[in-house]
Amino acid sequence: MKDQSRIPTNKVERATKFVATGVKIGGNYIKHYAKKAMNPDLSREELHKDNAADIYESLSELKGSALKVAQMMSMDKNLLPRAYSDKFQMSQYSAPPLSGPLVVKTFQEYFGKSPAELYDTFNLKASNAASIGQVHEATLKGKKLAVKIQYPGVANSISADLKMVKPVAVRLVGLNEADINRYMEEVETKLLEETDYELEVRRGTEISEACSQAIEGLIFPKYYPELSSKRIITMDWLDGMHLKEFLATNPTQEIRNRVGQTLWDFYEYQIHTLRQLHADPHPGNFLIRPDGTVGIIDFGCVKEIPEWFYHKHFALLNPRNLEDKDKILQLFYDLQFLYPNDEPREKALFFDIFVEMCNLLGRPFHTDTFDFADDEYFNSIYEYGENLSRMKEIKEQKVARGSKDALYINRTYFGLYSMLNELRANITTHSVFKTMTI
DSSP, rough: OOBBOOOOSEEEEEHHHHHHHHHHHHHHHHHHHHHHHHTTTTTSHHHHHHHHHHHHHHHHOOHHHHHHHHHHHHHHHOOOOOOHHHGGGGGTSSSOOEEEEEEEHHHHHSSSOOHHHHSEEHHHHHHHOOOEEEEEEEETTTEEEEEEEEEEGGGGGGHHHHHHHHHHHHHOOOOOHHHHHHHHHHHHHHHHHHOOOHHHHHHHHHHHHHHHOOOEEOOOOOOOOOOOSSSSEEOOOOOBBBBHHHHTTTTOHHHHHHHHHHHOOOOOOOIISSEEEEOOOOOOGGEETTTEEEEOOOOSSEEEOOHHHHHHHHHOOOTGGGOHHHHHHHHHHHTTSSSSOOOHHHHHHHHHHHHHHHHHHGGGGGSSSSEETTHHHHHHHHHHHHHHHHHHHHHOOOSSOOOOOOHHHHHHHHHHHHHHHHHEEEEEEEEEEOOOOO
């Protein structure tokens, strides 16, 4: 993949790139409808592929928050047409990397020294590159290190980028603008935190220490604050395979289950004990070893769970509560699924929709064990999402439904469910609600 020698950093350059991409997409639609006039049975698959390629090319050159939003959307296989999902998944660990001179310039800016002056060896060619930064291999005093470097201008362009990417998200995802506005506020807050590498080192150290003592089978890197800064992180290099590489080795069901159990326990401990979690659960952030141990990297996106929200949100997933209509109704009001000024017809419609959603998404919590190889379960989730996306009442909603605090919790669980499904893992879910009073 060709290296980038520079990244557009000012608003005019970045806006121009967005406009040029919009022109390309418009041209793709013109070509599609011209072909469709000759062939009425023509599907939109080619149009989706052309648009996905053009959008990804543009966002990967811009880097930053726009590319991160594409990555987030790709994790939900029901959110976008497959052509977009497949293309946007590349942003998880294979975006075009920065060139060597730009890497050296970044070190000079934050340390006043080149990488060669700080490490015994430093590979100027990136090992992988994602939406916010890229990783280089280095050594120092016999230790193999991973050095993460943030792309220039990412932190300063977040707000402007999100305003420009919002119309694209509205069109691709089909959500109404009220939903997009509420969730964009939460996304912007998290992205600003994600560009603060000093915060990431503190959070990564804190969560790693807590989880490594409580859960077997997890491997975390050690961070080196003296070789880290606002835009650069130095940590231990972790060996391991990404999920698809691991699955290609044809691991036994026992190992698959072990990996799945470790991932499940990792997230349950963070949520129910720490009240904060690693909220970026795409496969690029997990390194799996042949013995089933799992390396966890990248604590840039951490969601701190408000205590009030924790109790009300998980009360919705408790099967005991789903039989109590009055209690569920109050929880729906508290969590902004319903509003006091809803018309009776709206209230009845959305009450039924959200009860079914809670039943469906909470099913793994309702039993002692759960088989994530159950494709029928996942197909029912996708089918339910497709049905909702076609509902006129949802498309025409003028208010956002659901607390913004749920965005990263739901994203995390969906990413976790997807990985466990790919692993075909059968795990113990502990029936967490048996010991919880919520």
